[in-house]
Amino acid sequence: MRRLTDTEKHWVEDTLKKIEKKMVPVTERNRDKIPYTTKNGRFDDKSIDDPCWWTNGFWGGEMWQLYALTGKEMFRQEAIGVEEKLDKNLMSHQGLDHDNGFKWLPTSVIRYKQEKNEESFNRAMLAAGNMAGRFNMAGNFIRAWNNWDDVDRRGFAIIDCMMNLPLLYWASEETTDPRFKMMAIAHADTAAKEFVREDGSVNHIVVFDPFTGKSTGTLGGQGYGEGSSWTRGQSWGIYGFALSYGYTGDKKYLETSKKIADYVLAAMPESFLVPIDYRQPKDVTLEDSTAAAITASGLIELAAGLEKENLVGADRYLDAAFKLLKTLDEKRCSWGLDTDNLLENCAVDYHGDGHNMSIIYGDYYFIEALMKLAGKALQIF
Ligand code: GLY
Numbered sequence: 001m002r003r004l005t006d007t008e009k010h011w012v013e014d015t016l017k018k019i020e021k022k023m024v025p026v027t028e029r030n031r032d033k034i035p036y037t038t039k040n041g042r043f044d045d046k047s048i049d050d051p052c053w054w055t056n057g058f059w060g061g062e063m064w065q066l067y068a069l070t071g072k073e074m075f076r077q078e079a080i081g082v083e084e085k086l087d088k089n090l091m092s093h094q095g096l097d098h099d100n101g102f103k104w105l106p107t108s109v110i111r112y113k114q115e116k117n118e119e120s121f122n123r124a125m126l127a128a129g130n131m132a133g134r135f136n137m138a139g140n141f142i143r144a145w146n147n148w149d150d151v152d153r154r155g156f157a158i159i160d161c162m163m164n165l166p167l168l169y170w171a172s173e174e175t176t177d178p179r180f181k182m183m184a185i186a187h188a189d190t191a192a193k194e195f196v197r198e199d200g201s202v203n204h205i206v207v208f209d210p211f212t213g214k215s216t217g218t219l220g221g222q223g224y225g226e227g228s229s230w231t232r233g234q235s236w237g238i239y240g241f242a243l244s245y246g247y248t249g250d251k252k253y254l255e256t257s258k259k260i261a262d263y264v265l266a267a268m269p270e271s272f273l274v275p276i277d278y279r280q281p282k283d284v285t286l287e288d289s290t291a292a293a294i295t296a297s298g299l300i301e302l303a304a305g306l307e308k309e310n311l312v313g314a315d316r317y318l319d320a321a322f323k324l325l326k327t328l329d330e331k332r333c334s335w336g337l338d339t340d341n342l343l344e345n346c347a348v349d350y351h352g353d354g355h356n357m358s359i360i361y362g363d364y365y366f367i368e369a370l371m372k373l374a375g376k377a378l379q380i381f
Pocket of ligand 1: 160222232348
């Protein structure tokens with residue numbers, strides 16, 4: 001990554017200091033929890049009411065990044081606590097799905113990378129094996145979700161899954177068995193062909209015939225509608241393809257990430273406050289700060305890949321990442337010590353009622369992006 005200017009460097013350092021100042025008391029008063037969102041400013045606890053929820057790895061990842069930032073043992077202990085609580089999920093077939101990467105990359109894999117403990121390795125390999133078992137050989141895609149009774153969903157695949165592929169890349173690196181990586185590459189190739197439209201916008205859901213593997217249609221999923229441009233899906237695409245480039249060295253994935261990023265930068269509102277869907281009606285003001293944070297972290301990954309390949313244009317993506325993060329800092333962060341969350345105005349989807357809330361992965365990717373800019377990030381994805 002290019003050298004940051006002094007102003008950029010100071011802003012990154014100051015923002016990370018603000019994060020540390022807030023997250024020490026927040027973590028102290030939320031020990032032993034797995035937060036997802038806040039009620040009246042205080043974290044809930046998914047370890048009690050939904051131990052298999054797809055976001056349950058992010059608090060662990062946040063704790064690891066904060067441990068890397070501060071060296072404070074409390075953060076490491078909480079991260080390990082999350083990993084142990086996920087064992088309940090590992091023993092639940094119904095609770096395992098394409099999102100295994102979101103749960104075990106920020107917990108077991110990152111702990112194993114640092115501490116080489118056998119338990120973490122075992123957990124992560126079980127999660128990777130289960131994810132590999134979801135691969136559809138006719139269509140070369142990893143099945144999304146379970147919903148076993150709904151036969152129409154047997155051929156569902158989603159753009160979000162690009163972010164889970166690093167679990168398979170990691171499993172091949174660790175075992176030297178290429179099968180996991182082969183499946184990840186096959187899924188990434190299918191996604192590049194079937195999810196990414198000519199203009200760089202992406203589908204959330206592509207439906208395949210589970211027997212022939214032919215794509216039979218697309219669905220709007222969590223976005224505004226079919227043919228729309230769900231902003232978090234766009235961010236998963238930018239980041240996910242940049243990651244597949246990182247794990248394979250194949251420049252075509254970098255090109256795909258760039259194509260999605262170019263669309264996003266052209267669609268970005270002047271305010272850099274990210275809507276829920278880049279194609280939502282003009283008079284709708286709904287926002288999603290999670291998409292802003294994930295886009296920023298994905299753009300940093302893309303910029304790093306372009307620089308590694310000595311390709312031009314990295315600065316444009318890095319500048320956009322800074323703008324997104326600064327906008328979040330100045331306009332969409334709850335910096336007071338009396339609230340548990342960082343980001344505000346996050347959204348689950350367009351049509352549901354999960355709007356204007358805090359969501360844990362928004363906070364995670366905001367911190368991760370800043371840590372990358374500071375050169376201190378743990379590579380979790
Ligand atoms: N992976 C589901 C979501 O982004 O909401």
